[in-house]
Amino acid sequence: MSHPLEQLRAEALREIADAPDAQSLEALRVRCLGRSGSISAWGEQMKTLAKEEKPVVGKLLNEVRNAVTAAIETRAQQFRSQKETGALSKIDISLPGRASGYSGYSGYSGYPTVGYSGYASATNGRASLHPLTQMLERAIEIFRRMGFALANGPDIEDEWHCFDALNTPPEHPARNEQDTFYLPDGRLLRTHTSTVQIRTMQSAPPPIRVIAPGAAYRRDEVDATHSAQFHQIEGLYVDENVSVADLKGTLEFFMRELFGADTAVQFRPHYFPFTEPSLEVYVKSKALKKGEQWIEVCGCGIVHPAVFEAVDKARGDKAYDPEKWTGYAFGLGMDRLAMILFDIPDIRFFAQNDLRFLRQFA
Numbered sequence: 001m002s003h004p005l006e007q008l009r010a011e012a013l014r015e016i017a018d019a020p021d022a023q024s025l026e027a028l029r030v031r032c033l034g035r036s037g038s039i040s041a042w043g044e045q046m047k048t049l050a051k052e053e054k055p056v057v058g059k060l061l062n063e064v065r066n067a068v069t070a071a072i073e074t075r076a077q078q079f080r081s082q083k084e085t086g087a088l089s090k091i092d093i094s095l096p097g098r099a100s101g102y103s104g105y106s107g108y109s110g111y112p113t114v115g116y117s118g119y120a121s122a123t124n125g126r127a128s129l130h131p132l133t134q135m136l137e138r139a140i141e142i143f144r145r146m147g148f149a150l151a152n153g154p155d156i157e158d159e160w161h162c163f164d165a166l167n168t169p170p171e172h173p174a175r176n177e178q179d180t181f182y183l184p185d186g187r188l189l190r191t192h193t194s195t196v197q198i199r200t201m202q203s204a205p206p207p208i209r210v211i212a213p214g215a216a217y218r219r220d221e222v223d224a225t226h227s228a229q230f231h232q233i234e235g236l237y238v239d240e241n242v243s244v245a246d247l248k249g250t251l252e253f254f255m256r257e258l259f260g261a262d263t264a265v266q267f268r269p270h271y272f273p274f275t276e277p278s279l280e281v282y283v284k285s286k287a288l289k290k291g292e293q294w295i296e297v298c299g300c301g302i303v304h305p306a307v308f309e310a311v312d313k314a315r316g317d318k319a320y321d322p323e324k325w326t327g328y329a330f331g332l333g334m335d336r337l338a339m340i341l342f343d344i345p346d347i348r349f350f351a352q353n354d355l356r357f358l359r360q361f362a
């Protein structure tokens with residue numbers, strides 16, 4: 001006659017194999033292994049056994065417990081995979097997906113459908129990123145690798161952040177009502193993202209290494225290359241002993257990463273109130289459609305001491321002492337970069353939401 005523990009094991013294993021579902025298996029587990037379960041009860045009984053019986057029964061008890069535990073786990077796993085297979089079998093993976101974005105899509109009629117702004121629902125309902133967003137993501141990725149953090153500021157600005165703090169005097173033409181959008185309360189739509197240079201320095205002491213992408217606004221005549229709203233990526237680096245060489249190295253690396261290794265980059269002297277010296281950056285690359293032409297893509301320079309002084313005055317400290325700190329800044333025209341990169345002939349396409357255009361970037 002076998003030991004009662006062995007009978008218990010045989011019975012439990014049979015019941016486990018016969019368990020019809022996960023719930024009855026769980027009930028069985030409690031009945032055998034639970035605190036007052038049949039196998040656990042044997043643990044208690046051990047105390048009453050004779051000394052020489054204890055090791056033998058103890059060993060058997062362990063074997064039984066392990067065998068039952070393993071059998072329950074195996075059976076539970078069977079139930080789990082049955083459930084998954086069952087769920088999957090109800091999904092017909094050969095069924096074509098339904099178009100999203102707007103309802104009733106039944107092929108392209110030849111007319112742009114406006115009804116969904118922002119990201120374009122460009123290919124049969126599959127959304128894709130707007131070319132400007134794609135451009136922005138590429139640019140951010142390159143600057144990130146060079147250690148730049150992201151900064152931002154408001155589109156509606158005050159004159160001080162847009163002009164005064166950037167060493168741009170009241171008589172400067174950029175401040176003219178004909179060139180800028182003013183609000184009735186005297187605030188304005190920022191004419192460039194350089195405002196974020198000031199905001200960043202107001203909120204944190206040097207060293208600073210940021211890029212600030214965003215929209216800018218001007219009362220330009222709208223044509224193929226001018227729009228009342230356009231986009232820029234501002235850059236600012238402030239540290240000790242920053243030189244034009246650092247600026248050139250950074251922008252050359254950026255242009256070659258973006259347009260290809262054979263891109264030629266040229267720096268030409270220019271004038272901006274907030275930098276001294278100031279430069280304009282031109283690129284030329286055989287890989288681009290425009291081929292041998294030099295194209296202007298960026299304004300930049302070494303931050304003018306007057307800008308640091310304006311920031312310190314607003315901060316009420318000497319955090320940006322121009323005797324100690326130097327920096328470079330740049331402003332990239334994002335629409336321009338995207339037009340070059342994707343060979344887009346007209347800046348107005350970016351805002352027209354025409355699917356024939358947007359689909360080409362899906």
Ligand code: DAH
Pocket residue numbers: 191192193194234235272274275298299300301302328329330331332
């Ligand atoms: N803010 C200038 C513009 O919109 C571009 C620019 C030039 C930005 C030089 C800079 C800079 O940061 O240093 O035309």
